[in-house]
Amino acid sequence: MDNFRFNAPTEMLFGKGQISNLPEVLSKYGKNVLLAYGGGSIKKNGIYGKIQELLKDYNIVELNGIEPNPRIETVRRGVELCRENDIEVILAVGGGSTIDCSKVVAAGYYYEGDTWDIVIDSSKITNALPIVTVLTLAATGSEMNSGAVISKMDTNEKLGTRANCMSPKTSILDPEYLYTLPAIQTAAGTADIMSHVFENYFKKDKDAFVQDKIAEGLLQTCIKYCPIALKDPANYEARANLMWASSMALNGLTGSGKVGAWSCHPMEHELSAHYDITHGVGLAILTPSWMRYILKDETVDKFVDYAMNVWNLPYNEDKFALANEAIDATENFFKECGIPMTLREVGIDDSKFKEMAEAAVNHGNLQYAYVSLNKEDVYKIFSMCL
Amino acid sequence: MDNFRFNAPTEMLFGKGQISNLPEVLSKYGKNVLLAYGGGSIKKNGIYGKIQELLKDYNIVELNGIEPNPRIETVRRGVELCRENDIEVILAVGGGSTIDCSKVVAAGYYYEGDTWDIVIDSSKITNALPIVTVLTLAATGSEMNSGAVISKMDTNEKLGTRANCMSPKTSILDPEYLYTLPAIQTAAGTADIMSHVFENYFKKDKDAFVQDKIAEGLLQTCIKYCPIALKDPANYEARANLMWASSMALNGLTGSGKVGAWSCHPMEHELSAHYDITHGVGLAILTPSWMRYILKDETVDKFVDYAMNVWNLPYNEDKFALANEAIDATENFFKECGIPMTLREVGIDDSKFKEMAEAAVNHGNLQYAYVSLNKEDVYKIFSMCL
Numbered sequence: 001m002d003n004f005r006f007n008a009p010t011e012m013l014f015g016k017g018q019i020s021n022l023p024e025v026l027s028k029y030g031k032n033v034l035l036a037y038g039g040g041s042i043k044k045n046g047i048y049g050k051i052q053e054l055l056k057d058y059n060i061v062e063l064n065g066i067e068p069n070p071r072i073e074t075v076r077r078g079v080e081l082c083r084e085n086d087i088e089v090i091l092a093v094g095g096g097s098t099i100d101c102s103k104v105v106a107a108g109y110y111y112e113g114d115t116w117d118i119v120i121d122s123s124k125i126t127n128a129l130p131i132v133t134v135l136t137l138a139a140t141g142s143e144m145n146s147g148a149v150i151s152k153m154d155t156n157e158k159l160g161t162r163a164n165c166m167s168p169k170t171s172i173l174d175p176e177y178l179y180t181l182p183a184i185q186t187a188a189g190t191a192d193i194m195s196h197v198f199e200n201y202f203k204k205d206k207d208a209f210v211q212d213k214i215a216e217g218l219l220q221t222c223i224k225y226c227p228i229a230l231k232d233p234a235n236y237e238a239r240a241n242l243m244w245a246s247s248m249a250l251n252g253l254t255g256s257g258k259v260g261a262w263s264c265h266p267m268e269h270e271l272s273a274h275y276d277i278t279h280g281v282g283l284a285i286l287t288p289s290w291m292r293y294i295l296k297d298e299t300v301d302k303f304v305d306y307a308m309n310v311w312n313l314p315y316n317e318d319k320f321a322l323a324n325e326a327i328d329a330t331e332n333f334f335k336e337c338g339i340p341m342t343l344r345e346v347g348i349d350d351s352k353f354k355e356m357a358e359a360a361v362n363h364g365n366l367q368y369a370y371v372s373l374n375k376e377d378v379y380k381i382f383s384m385c386l
Numbered sequence: 387m388d389n390f391r392f393n394a395p396t397e398m399l400f401g402k403g404q405i406s407n408l409p410e411v412l413s414k415y416g417k418n419v420l421l422a423y424g425g426g427s428i429k430k431n432g433i434y435g436k437i438q439e440l441l442k443d444y445n446i447v448e449l450n451g452i453e454p455n456p457r458i459e460t461v462r463r464g465v466e467l468c469r470e471n472d473i474e475v476i477l478a479v480g481g482g483s484t485i486d487c488s489k490v491v492a493a494g495y496y497y498e499g500d501t502w503d504i505v506i507d508s509s510k511i512t513n514a515l516p517i518v519t520v521l522t523l524a525a526t527g528s529e530m531n532s533g534a535v536i537s538k539m540d541t542n543e544k545l546g547t548r549a550n551c552m553s554p555k556t557s558i559l560d561p562e563y564l565y566t567l568p569a570i571q572t573a574a575g576t577a578d579i580m581s582h583v584f585e586n587y588f589k590k591d592k593d594a595f596v597q598d599k600i601a602e603g604l605l606q607t608c609i610k611y612c613p614i615a616l617k618d619p620a621n622y623e624a625r626a627n628l629m630w631a632s633s634m635a636l637n638g639l640t641g642s643g644k645v646g647a648w649s650c651h652p653m654e655h656e657l658s659a660h661y662d663i664t665h666g667v668g669l670a671i672l673t674p675s676w677m678r679y680i681l682k683d684e685t686v687d688k689f690v691d692y693a694m695n696v697w698n699l700p701y702n703e704d705k706f707a708l709a710n711e712a713i714d715a716t717e718n719f720f721k722e723c724g725i726p727m728t729l730r731e732v733g734i735d736d737s738k739f740k741e742m743a744e745a746a747v748n749h750g751n752l753q754y755a756y757v758s759l760n761k762e763d764v765y766k767i768f769s770m771c772l
Contacts, residue, residue: 003401015389213603237593
């Protein structure tokens with residue numbers, strides 16, 4: 001187990017009706033609130049109205065229309081709003097996109113130069129406005145960590161940044177808010193949760209047993225509950241377990257003590273940066289092909305663990321057969337959840353594969369991944385996904 | 387899943403040589419440090435010397451001789467020392483006893499009345515000095531939570547208290563510090579970790595799947611690595627996984643969303659309060675008898691999960707046979723780890739069973755446990771342990 005620093009200080013208020021604590025939570029920071037949200041689904045499902053009612057004594061300024069892959073222009077707009085209105089706390093209501101955008105707005109408030117600088121170079125982040133979140137999608141884990149991913153479409157860049165001060169102070173997780181999600185968002189969100197776990201589970205370290213057992217448990221949670229949530233959207237048990245799994249998958253629990261770069265996320269970030277596709281869908285498409293590509297003598301034992309401990313597949317002397325059975329199960333699972341599983345289905349052809357492969361290796365340091373990948377490797381994996 | 391609040395804000399610095407960060411960590415709080423420790427093992431294993439060397443520019447006042455079941459008199463002495471020396475931060479070096487004592491010293495500093503008051507009534511805790519810990523035993527989880535247990539031997543009371551402000555700011559966990567532990571402390575510490583998980587795993591709630599999967603993973607960790615650490619005390623992988631499991635078992639991960647009182651801990655607290663035995667040993671003795679006592683139609687399915695997911699026992703149509711097999715495996719595991727498994731072996735006879743059973747029910751609210759227990763039930767469980 002490699003040395004590590006673990007710190008997940010966000011206070012998590014989980015369960016039905018936790019939104020009622022919002023006034024008390026916000027009052028610690030001030031009365032001037034930036035309310036950040038996306039395309040307006042929170043107006044349809046009643047959360048927006050509830051917040052207006054709870055915060056009638058607060059001065060609320062709105063940053064709305066945050067994109068599914070949040071863009072730097074929106075972040076800059078948020079920073080301006082904070083400065084013009086003496087904002088004291090940011091209330092992010094939505095999924096990972098809204099929370100990520102809010103994090104960089106919060107840090108951008110204290111940075112004098114152009115906000116894109118602190119996306120490219122996190123060492124320039126010195127402080128951030130306090131952030132409180134109300135989660136409406138189980139997916140990115142942003143509600144309980146210090147990271148954010150922002151897109152700059154004119155240069156086809158989608159990059160991550162990170163700073164302790166950007167961790168939300170409090171996150172409110174009410175599983176009932178997931179009841180009205182479109183099915184594809186439930187499925188893509190689950191694929192995102194699972195991919196976070198895969199990125200940490202498939203690492204060179206072999207002795208982080210605690211972390212790997214937590215990882216296997218979170219994967220079993222997704223496999224058990226996503227189909228239930230798709231069939232029965234208002235199933236509280238399913239929504240609650242998926243929602244809690246999303247926070248647990250990327251708060252440090254599965255990755256602490258395991259070094260190396262991630263694999264599918266850097267590849268997916270290129271797909272989103274060039275084609276603006278749903279992040280979780282891109283991850284689901286890439287994952288089985290990536291797994292098949294890296295399966296070899298050095299990795300097969302880990303895939304055997306994955307097969308037996310996650311998919312409960314019976315032991316098979318032929319390790320590669322067992323590993324492939326688990327990879328097939330992964331692919332079938334995503335398919336059965338209704339996720340389009342080829343790049344063509346989401347409108348991507350091979351015309352930018354070379355450019356995207358090179359960028360993925362550069363941005364993602366893929367030479368340090370579980371199995372080192374160069375631009376030719378990534379090109380081949382993209383091709384397998386067509 | 388019941389509503390819950392999760393907050394584990396302690397920064398965890400994990401791994402070889404993390405002690406080197408101590409000056410930087412302490413410098414945030416001040417130069418006047420109360421160094422709290424137990425019986426002196428830290429002088430033998432070199433940690434004390436290392437700390438003196440690292441903190442040569444700090445003003446260090448010592449609170450030493452903290453007992454394995456820390457006593458209120460020692461807490462009072464600590465509070466006095468803090469006040470007399472304008473202490474700004476407490477450095478707790480040891481296991482759960484030292485950390486628990488330090489927590490109540492930290493809170494007692496701000497309380498004007500007698501410190502026992504804040505043990506009996508946690509609502510009287512308003513503030514606490516910052517606490518930094520260096521962990522030397524994998525057991526109680528106190529390094530990453532807000533609770534503390536203090537004993538008052540003249541009245542045979544051993545009681546828990548809790549306050550957010552008592553959570554350590556930073557905990558340093560170096561698995562190498564466990565290499566020189568006496569075997570019985572490794573074993574009893576593991577029993578303590580497992581008991582924390584059992585207390586949360588065996589609850590009435592049936593839908594906290596994420597929490598239960600984490601629980602099963604932590605139990606598997608203990609079962610895998612305690613025997614390795616006993617046979618090969620300097621096995622880093624074993625020590626690292628046990629140490630990380632200790633923090634994960636009682637930081638809220640396994641208990642969030644699951645309501646009800648604990649069972650074995652309140653019973654054990656009476657044994658320790660009356661006979662000053664090692665907490666983990668008392669828990670190991672009580673656990674199999676408690677499990678046998680509560681096994682019935684309403685609980686057997688949970689024991690089947692425990693049998694199959696923790697002990698990897700093959701499915702058996704006879705659920706009770708399978709459950710009993712798992713309970714026997716639990717008892718044998720503790721025995722093979724070298725823990726004395728009867729009360730007689732630790733010098734306890736039945737003379738105080740009645741008194742202790744009544745106190746356990748009162749202090750522990752055992753009517754709200756997984757299976758409700760009254761004083762007659764506890765008396766019978768104690769008798770089964772003779």
